Amino acid sequence: MPEPEKLWYTETHEWVHLENDGSQQIATVGITAFAVEQLTDIVYLELPKVGRQLEAGEEFGEVESVKAVSPLYCPVSGTVIAVHDDLPNHLEKLSQDPYGEGWMIRLAVRDPQPLERLLTYEQYQKQCAEGA
Amino acid sequence: MDARLITNTAASGSWNMAVDEALLESAARQGVPCLRFYQWHPATVSLGYFQSHRDRLQHAASLHAPWLRRPTGGGAIVHDRELTYSLVVPDTFRLPPEQWYRQVHEALLAVLRQAGVAARIEWNAPARSGPPSFLCFLRRGRFDLFVGQHKMLGSAQRRRRGALLQHGSFLLARSVLAPEVPGLADIAPGVSTDVQTWIAGWSSILEERLGWRFYPDEISDMEKQKAADLCELRYDSPLWNLRR
Known part of the structure; x- marks a missing residue:
């Protein structure tokens, strides 16, 4: 996996x-180290099934931590082509390697993607520093 | 800041959960917080969102009671001789979500102490040892409120874009459906269990702590319609309740 900066x-x-695989664009999705730290003790995780169609901004899963259930929102629109099924049984991977072994789903991206809704690394760092 | 204060009479579990979710949507849309108090009739078991319905088999005393799945996390609660609160807060209140546990629990702590009850709050997250108990009130979590060794108030949350829902249960007395869990009347005899007294004291201290001004309000017609839809879609539906 690439560095968080990318x-x-x-x-x-x-x-x-986001990466290109022939004529198709593939998106791999997870949650950030900041999110894992804020959620503290994650005890449950639910992910979608392969084949589900998702819209950008739609909920694709849920986590429970400190008795709070929080939704996970899909960054791009597409079809789920792979799910990290083993992750709910190994939640430690979320804190140990959030951008690698902590991946959650892969989607075949539907074009065109509204990337202007997404943040760059620098923009995201600024948001976290502001306490959002 | 003005905030809604709703006090409802006892209702079914599915209606209560659906109303809480409808209020969460209103808070996200309108930006106004709301504190609601209610009770459950008939007595009902609510499972935490991620609990398996098969876990009910572990608890014989409540096995034949009505039950449903909450939208929030944590363990199962027997809603019988207790007072439930729910608080919905728009995202514009930039308090870390966990701090809402602290705010609400410290407010009840103050009311209990005023009533002469030696209550305390668990400030640290206890280390996990083995699988968690089926019942919320036999678990130990950060910000839980105790009288002696017994948990009296436990809360849980559902977070979404735009707002947060937190609800919790304050045990007034032991239920035959959960005889292993004492309530306030069992460990502090002589202390009032009149719900209106607790509602008045609790909301008044919360108002003071948060700098809010509660105004009495009711569930709107639109919220009632939304709640009716949510009963059908979720809280009365086997698809929701048996999903795990």
Whole structure:
């Protein structure tokens, strides 16, 4: 996986890595180290099934931490082509390697993507520093 | 800041959960916080959002009671001789979500102490040891409120874009559906269990702490319609309640 500096981010603390695979664009999605730290003790995670169609901004999963259930929002529109099924049983990966082994889903991206809704690394860092 | 204060009579579990979710949507849309107090009739078990419905088999005393799945996390609660509150807060209040546990629990702590009850709050997150208990009131979590060794108030949250819902249960007395869990009347005999007294004291201290001004309000017609839809879609639906 690329470094965090090369990823795109949402205001709701998801990251997305975009890469081209032939004629198709593939998005890999997870949650940021900041989100994992803020959520503190994550005890449950639910992810979608392969084949689900998602719109940018739509909920794709949920986590529970400190008795709080929080939604996960999809950064881009597309079809889920892979799910990290093992992750809910190994939640430690979220804190150990949030941008690698902590990946959650992969999507075949539907064109064209409204990338202006996403944040660059610098913009996301600024948001976190402001306490958002 | 003006905030809504709603006091409802006892209602079914599905209606109560649906109203809380409808109020969450209103808070996200309108930007106005709301504090609501209510009770449950008939007595009902609410499971935490991620709990398996099969876990109910572990708890014989409540096995034949009505039950449903909450939108919030944590363990199962027997809503019988207790007072439930819900608080919805728009995102414009930039308090870290966990601090709402602290605000609401410290307010009840103050009311209990005024009533002469030696209550305390668990400030540290206890270390996890083994699988969690089925019942919320047999678990220990940061910000839980205790009288002696017994948990008296536990809360949970549902966060979404735009607003946060927090609701919690204050145990007034032991229920035959959860005989292992004492309530306030069992460990502090002589202390009032009149719900209106607790509502008045609790909301008054919260108002003071938060700098809000509560005005009495009711569930709007639009919220009632939304709640009716949510009952059908979720809280009365096997698809929701049996999903795990």
